[in-house]
Amino acid sequence: VIVSSMSPEAQKFVVKNYEGKNFYEEVEELRNANIDIIENWIFDDDTDPGTILSQSVEPGSEFKMSGYNSIEFTISKGPELVEIPDLSNKPVIEAEIALKQILKTSPRVVEEHSEIYPAGYVITTYPRPYEKVKPETEVIIYKSIGPEIKQTTVPDLTGKTYSEAQALLYEHNLKVGALYPEDRDPGNGRVAKQEPAAGETVNQEIAVDLYFEFTKYVSIPFKLNNPELYGDKIKTVVQVTTSDTNQTRIIFEEQVSKSDFPINIDDIPVPENGNTKVRIFLDDLLRMEINLDWASLP
Incomplete structure (x- = not known):
């Protein structure tokens, strides 16, 4: 390695080998020698930000101080990173568009049940919001498909009074639906028919219609x-x-x-x-x- 120096007698500046060195540690000496520095910053996955990757003037070259001198450096900006935005509670289609604008790969969508976020909206992402990643990183969008729908078996309500049927439906996480005949209070009536029928497997929280006979x-x-x-x-x-x-x-x-x-x-x-x-x-x-x-x- 040739040590850079400026000889007062010869008024010359000897160019060092700057590759691998920190740009900010070398720039002051060059500017003091009135050398024009041209900076070309690029992303580089293998070096820290500020590392000099190449130089336009060969090491050992001499600059005459009486004329115009310049040197161009290619300098590392470090790995190219992008910040993941917070896309929670946004429509998935909007989230996909936003990520495609900053990433080199399309995001992957994974569906999950959620009690909080409506179906079709983003629960979160991985990597998490505000993390910085490389543009080629695959980002996962967790898409809500709404609450998990659990199922139950419809109980047999035949012969039950309204209050008995209501209590039995509640035990099975079901609701009372329409009452027939429509113009009669169920009062002392008993269930003669039901829809859905007893024994059917249905989603919880659905309504069961009751048909009463007044016996x-x-x-x-x-x-x-x-x-x-x-x-x-x-x-x-x-x-x-x-x-x-x-x-x-x-x-x-x-x-x-x-x-x-x-x-x-x-x-x-x-x-x-x-x-x-x-x-x-x-x-x-x-x-x-x-x-x-x-x-x-x-």
Whole structure:
């Protein structure tokens, strides 16, 4: 390496090898020698900012101080870096455009559920906002697809009152939807039909429509006559036939201990403005048959 110097006798300046040196540490000596410095700053991934990468005049060259002298340096600006803007809560399409303007690669979009940011908007980025990265860095945009939608099974609401159905729907994270008939308060009605149907898998928080039938439910006592005719266990079956459907169905079927009699037969349906025929069988023999009329019920 030739040490730069200015000889008072010869009035000459000997150019050093400046490559790899810090520009700011060398520039004062050159300017004191009245040498015009031409700066060419470029990005360089391998050097620190201010490092001289090349020079236009060969080391060891001599400048006569009486004339015009210049030297051009190519100087490192360090790695080219861009700052990631804060794109949170902006539409993803706007975020993609903004990043394409500062990066050499297109950003990658990753979808995630979010309880905070609406669907189609940016949750955050990686690298994070305000970080400085190289232009060829792949930036990930985390795109909200809205809250995670959980699912549940629709419970069977048949025969439930409005308040019972509402409580059961709440337990399953569902809501009460439309009520039918629309012109009737559900009051003492019972659910006859529901949409969606019981057992269906649906998204939580959806509404279930309820169709009510306005039926009175009554209880009647039943006394065991001639208990000596029966064993300790008595097969007890209760059939009902309602006038609105004229269909017969079993509402009670159990082996009842003789000692449990008399018993109450509960939840016997009597349709609005109609009647219900009730038949009670003991050990497969008809032991009681009565008609319950809507108009005569309290």
